Amino acid sequence: MSGIIYATYGILIISFLALAHEFGHFLIARISNIPVEEFAIGFGPTIYEHKPKETNGMKFKIGLFPILGYVKIKGMEDNYDDPESFYNRGFFAKFFTILGGPLMNLVVAIIIFGIVFGSFGNPLSPTTTIASVVKGSPAEIAGLKPGDTILKVNDLKIRTWSELVNAIQENKENIATIEIKRENEILKIQVVPKFDPTQKKWMIGISPKGEVYSTGKSFIEGMKWTFSTLFQMFTFLPKLFTRAGVTSITGPIGIISMTGEAASAGFLNLLFFIAYISIALAFTNLLPIPPLDGSWLIIIIAEGVSGRKIPKDLTAKIQSIALIFMLILMFVVSINDILKLINK
Template identity: 35%
Template sequence: MSIWTIIIALIVFGVIVIVHEMGHFFTAKFFGVTVHEFAVGMGPKIFSKTKNETDYSVRALPLGGYIRMEGEDEGSEDPNGFNNKHPLKRMAIIFAGPFMNFIFAFLLFSMLYMMVGVPVNTVGGLIEGMPAIRSELQEGDRIISIEGTRTSSWTDVTDTIGASEDEILTFEVQRESQTLMIDVETVREGGRTAIGISPKYERAPGISISYGFKQTVGMLKDMLTFLGQLFTGRSESEGVVGPIGIISAVGDAARTGFANVLFLAAVISLNLGLINLLPIPALDGSRIIFQFIELVRGKKIDPEKEGTIHLIGMALLLLLMVFVTYKDILRIFN
């Protein structure tokens, strides 16, 4: 593992953590909460600067970050203390961190699609040895419908072809100013129907944003499914990685191009946001639950007792991180 791999990974992870903490920070400031420190990293300070009552610091261990608010885990009489704000405001401050990770992932995916383009319902190429190359289809043909089924996206094209069981499919295509009907033979590959065409890629802000949103939502659904299977024992924990695993993955992505680094950064950001919403002590999800309980009870929870629970949760999470890191090292050497 080269020094450049580690540097790139730390930059990626650092930016994602800063985005997360910015969500907490700006929402806290919006609701008038006193923020004592905005820290990137853990452990001893290596740099700090104080401005408008907040100490902005960089710490030695690049393992996360945090903001330290007045009255967050202890009692405070300050009206600008976190624990003296309405529970709904506190919930908003806590949720803003993961939410910013989701927004950041969406922006990265949209930027990625602007760079590489989005597959559209236009023939970009014909594959050698497949039926389409023997048909009258040509590169640049826009596919309007297949067997009467409208196709407004490349996903519509592949889904319609793949689900068909016909030996011949009739394509309605637009070629310049002409509308043509073209019959194409099919073959079966991997249990699906295929004809052997590839898409044309277009770069446009509107469609890139749309695909960025779909990618974000789709990947969140996949992550939720994986977490559900993990907790129910229907999935192996081999897919879980720690800091060393992330550094290794970012290094692999960096060797194959900037676009892959963007993609992986978006995935890590989504993971960070989602994991933080789990109801585990010390994570944002658990803190939101405490605020919700107070909202329902109409009575404050002792912030010192809550802080103790989160402290125990943090210790357990650090032990889990050590275990996962050990597994990462074994995986790399194996």
């Protein structure tokens, strides 16, 4: 049953991030006064259709299978001759309409990171407060609990998590007297560290709570994390052309499987996973490969530099051919994901 639940999580997460991406295109198109013909949630036969009066004839549709979605902007697939269509609009209107999708995915990641840092704390800025205790660990046996703040180890004052780690390493297998603050009480608890051969460290089985930021700082740090992650993805790009890089590519099936692993590791891990997938979706769409957003951006920039429009028929033909190759690639990646699941 858990497998079905995790698969549902995965499908919902992918659909949410895809719809956020399409909403980004929709929002900038509307701001730029470029007509939007359809905004659809899901695919298959239409089970619900609505034409809001304030959207100038745009259709809002829900498909039989409410997974993923799309936005159809006038003048990207047809209606090229309409003066209000995408094809006939200015550089900035077209550029930011296309960029709106990846930007919305980055905004989603920033919001998630901001919520995490403001509510749970930054895991890269650990405090001396315990966030979790490993079941069956020396810490749990001794009676340490989440929320305890470590003050001293063997009378050595602890100010940072790294000082705690060093104190445990120096203590080795001896009994460590740990002074903690629990709510309004000061307690002393004796713990016997255990050597972990995989990490080659003496450990007691606790993890730190990250520093919790103010609302403003949370979203500033969320922005830093988002763009730092995006930059790392671009630096990894050359490795994708190696054999190891190709086999590391993951499709929807792989993402659904990874969602299950992230969900089983806890709600906080799942939030981080969603944020990273959202950044990965932005990164993928920024690649200059037809029919991804990046290829449209290259076309728009080329038109802006040359001062001439690339023939619409040529653009449509390139996008159509590339779409076939993308579908083949997705098929191969999905097969690879299935094989990975079988071999687990």
